[in-house]
Amino acid sequence: MPSTIPLGEALVLPAPAKLNRMLHIIRRRPDGYHELQTLFQFLDVGDTLTLRAREDGEIRLLPHLPGVEPEDNLIVRAARLLQAESDCRLGADIHLDKRLPLGGGLGGGSSDAATTLLGLDTIWGIGLSLERLAELGLTLGADVPVFVHGRSAWAEGIGERLTPVALDTPWFVVIHPGVTVSTSAVFKAPQLTRHTPPITMARALQGGAASWSNDCEPTVRTLYPEVAHALDWLASRAAAMLTGTGACVFGRLGSEAQAEQLLVEVPEGWQAFKACGLNRSPLHVALGRCPSPPKATRHP
Structure with a gap:
């Protein structure tokens, strides 16, 4: 071709x-x-x-x-x-x-x-x-x-x-507290939760964002106090969670205006930005080559 x-x-x-x-x-x-x-x-x-x-x-x-x-x-x-x-x-x-x-x-x-x-x-x-x-x-x-x-x-x-x-597409404020988290260190940590009972996709989606959590978060909190500080600060202002193994934490907001207001309050020394959640990658939009996907399961 x-x-x-x-x-x-x-x-x-x-x-x-x-x-x-x-x-x-x-x-x-x-x-x-x-x-x-x-x-x-x-x-x-x-x-x-x-x-x-x-x-x-x-x-x-x-x-x-x-x-x-x-x-x-x-x-x-x-x-x-x-x-x-x-x-x-x-x-x-x-x-x-x-x-x-x-x-x-x-x-x-x-x-x-x-x-x-x-x-x-x-x-x-x-x-x-x-x-x-x-x-x-x-x-x-x-x-x-x-x-x-x-x-x-x-x-x-x-x-x-x-x-x-297809998930909800809220606005987020994402904060990086200035540390680099080692994925290897997190997964090797003896205190990491490794036996969470599996659930179905339908149950996860039915529970919605209020029921979602990250099993890595307690371990990252212990190993990286800076991340724990960022999580505590953000959780006092929005529904907050760690992404992946960190170090970034994100808060879910109801509007772009709320995200912009929260950004103003972020302490100096932390890198922060606002972003909107998307169900289709901007890469595929740019290339115009996204195929017709299987029927999506919609978040209620």
Whole structure:
């Protein structure tokens, strides 16, 4: 399939953030991974990638992220993976405008990888299916497939078994208290809840946001007092929760005006932004390639 993007012309794409509206840990598997049940939802805020095809096969990423070697970056790994899968001899210049904090639980690295896969599939004219791109993405990280498929989803397994859902789309205030949370440290912590009884998707959706919780939150509170402080501050003003393994916390607001007012009150030293929840990824809107999904289960 020939590319519709001329060689060297820029394709600018979003790499949206996600929230875990709920997160339960069901069990620890013999291989060390944890079985989860979670609800993924996208935000209208995220990173931005600018991609240009190259004739020489090189993958160049700028700027370099502090502490991350270019070849270890998920963007570069995703590009190399797609080259190997498709036997494509083209390369790419990729510029990353990084807005999402590292280690924040917003899925920034996974979203960047998914945008790279879909973006390069477009400018290289490969034409892989979303299903195949998601399979490739899973080898990079458990959260990559949800960004590839581009729909809010109920997820099970390690987060890769996805069922599209339609969630409420409120405004949120997201706060990063200035610390980087280690996902590995959280999942290795002896006090982490690992045996929450599994529930059905229907029951989770029927219970609604008021019943949702994150099993990682007590452990992150203990290991990272700064996150506990942010959660306590936000919970006094809105329904607050940790996303993923942190460090970002989010509060659910009834309107954009309420979110803007809350932002004014956020203490200095914390990074904070407002965002609207979305059920369709801005990446898919930008590419115009979102397929017709299975019938969504609507939140009552």
